[in-house]
Amino acid sequence: xxxxxxxxxxxxxxxxxxxxxxxxxxxxxxxxxxxxxxxxxxxxxxxxxxxxxxxxxxxxxxxxxxxxxxxxxxxxxxxxxxxxxxxxxxxxxxxxxxxxxxxxxxxxxxxxxxxxxxxxxxxxxxxxxxxxxxxxxxxxxxxxxxxxxxxxxxxxxxxxxxxxxxxxxxxxxxxxxxxxxxxxxxxxxxxxxxxxxxxxxx
Amino acid sequence: xxxxxxxxxxxxxxxxxxxxxxxxxxxxxxxxxxxxxxxxxxxxxxxxxxxxxxxxxxxxxxxxxxxxxxxxxxxxxxxxxxxxxxxxxxxxxxxxxxxxxxxxxxxxxxxxxxxxxxxxxxxxxxxxxxxxxxxxxxxxxxxxxxxxxxxxxxxxxxxxxxxxxxxxxxxxxxxxxxxxxxxxxxxxxxxxxxxxxxxxxx
Numbered sequence: 001x002x003x004x005x006x007x008x009x010x011x012x013x014x015x016x017x018x019x020x021x022x023x024x025x026x027x028x029x030x031x032x033x034x035x036x037x038x039x040x041x042x043x044x045x046x047x048x049x050x051x052x053x054x055x056x057x058x059x060x061x062x063x064x065x066x067x068x069x070x071x072x073x074x075x076x077x078x079x080x081x082x083x084x085x086x087x088x089x090x091x092x093x094x095x096x097x098x099x100x101x102x103x104x105x106x107x108x109x110x111x112x113x114x115x116x117x118x119x120x121x122x123x124x125x126x127x128x129x130x131x132x133x134x135x136x137x138x139x140x141x142x143x144x145x146x147x148x149x150x151x152x153x154x155x156x157x158x159x160x161x162x163x164x165x166x167x168x169x170x171x172x173x174x175x176x177x178x179x180x181x182x183x184x185x186x187x188x189x190x191x192x193x194x195x196x197x198x199x200x201x202x
Numbered sequence: 203x204x205x206x207x208x209x210x211x212x213x214x215x216x217x218x219x220x221x222x223x224x225x226x227x228x229x230x231x232x233x234x235x236x237x238x239x240x241x242x243x244x245x246x247x248x249x250x251x252x253x254x255x256x257x258x259x260x261x262x263x264x265x266x267x268x269x270x271x272x273x274x275x276x277x278x279x280x281x282x283x284x285x286x287x288x289x290x291x292x293x294x295x296x297x298x299x300x301x302x303x304x305x306x307x308x309x310x311x312x313x314x315x316x317x318x319x320x321x322x323x324x325x326x327x328x329x330x331x332x333x334x335x336x337x338x339x340x341x342x343x344x345x346x347x348x349x350x351x352x353x354x355x356x357x358x359x360x361x362x363x364x365x366x367x368x369x370x371x372x373x374x375x376x377x378x379x380x381x382x383x384x385x386x387x388x389x390x391x392x393x394x395x396x397x398x399x400x401x402x403x404x
Contacts, residue, residue, distance in 0.1 A: 010259035010271060014252040020245065022237050028225065033225050033256070034295055037269060041257050043222065049218040054235070055243050057212035067239060069212060093236055150371030 011037070053180065065110045065127040075099075075108060082106045084141040085156050086134065088160065090114045090148065098146060106144075109134065114152040115159055123159065131160075135167050142170040149176035149194065213239065265336065267312045268328040269294050277301075277310060286343040288336065289365045290362065292316045292350065300348060308346075311336065316354040317361055325361065333362075337369050344372045351378035351396065 011033050018029035036044055060066070061073035064086075068074070075081060085106030089095045095108045111126040134140065145160050147153035161171040178187045179196035185194070213235050220231035238246055262268070263275035266288075270276070270372040277283060287308030291297045297310045313328040336342065347362050349355035379397035380389045389397070 010252070010256055011269060014249075014256055017245070017249045017252055021234055023230065023233070030298075031225070032223055032296065034293070036253060037260055038257055039222075042258055043219070045218075045254055047219045048250045048252075050212070050219055050250075051238060051253060052247055054212055054216055054238055058239055067213060091236070093232065097234075110220055125374075167226030 042071060063130075064108050065112060065130055066095055080105075083139055085144065086140055086142075087130070087144045088131065089146050090153065090156070094148075111156070114147055114156040116152045122202060126156075128160070128163070132163075135164065136168055138168055142172060144172050144174065146174045181182050233272050265332075266310050267314060267332055268297055268310060282307075282349055285341055287346065288342055288344075289329055289334070289346045290333065291348050292355065292358070296348060296350075313349075313358070316358040318354045328358075330362070330365070334365075337366065337371055344374060346374050346376065348376045
């Protein structure tokens, strides 16, 4: 199919831009672009402006590197939180997931990635320097590494534990194993391996 | 989870706008919004502007009601096309799908919907008036109704055939049945029903 010079260009241009988003293929992009054409102008304007503005409105918290609108995020400003514990996550949505449990009342630190040498992501690409700065005083007792239990997440956790333990801080990792409510027979091999290896006394 | 007043608002606002697009749920919307935050500013600006501009840049072809940038779309302007045949489709993406086959060289007419009384869409909501106007002369020999073979598509085809046949134009419908390359045993009941009912002599 050749691009028809007059009819499709704005539509195809929009669809092409949309395909650069994660999980949006060519068909979905075209469907979304056509949905936008059919939507009311007010909504389309609002969406366009919200997208254009997102970079200007959001910045990284000076302390924990999470996304926020001010200088320091509301969790870092919250005096009721336990400043002795820092939960290290790879990305903002992981912080949101942990926050949703309602079971954690410490602070966070967002790395904005995990170690992934094959993609050229080394420690210098992650927000590790700012984490070290937070550990300079002796206020922090424990760092909980909450990266995903996959190769990159494990490597990142191992790297951090080697880096932080000499500073006298306790470094822990969130547990991994068979998911709660899941069926043992459907758990994948790697998960079962780890569930066995990390078994606990009752 | 309550909206944290400073951290999430621009992000949640963007995510909420994105959930109004078809097929985009809350999790996908948040993932897309965060992907936009991580994207380079140039791309985000381009996408925001492309979305804001889409309504101004696209209009409906004065003849066939397809989306186009000028007064009349390039297919309606194309002298090499057979102006004696009009293929009626529900929406622009259907026209694109037929155009991709490379097997059709006539003109199109886009209804922008199908008859759907339960959703309050009657003939007045579709671009039928402009189709009738195109049939006033005697240039058009055949109207091919290419609506989808479902209840609404069938009803629309039936309505159009009753409306157009008195005008002395031949009204046809695209064939429906077991998909080419499909397996008979996996075809659904309705498809098999229709494939039997619309069987052809060999």
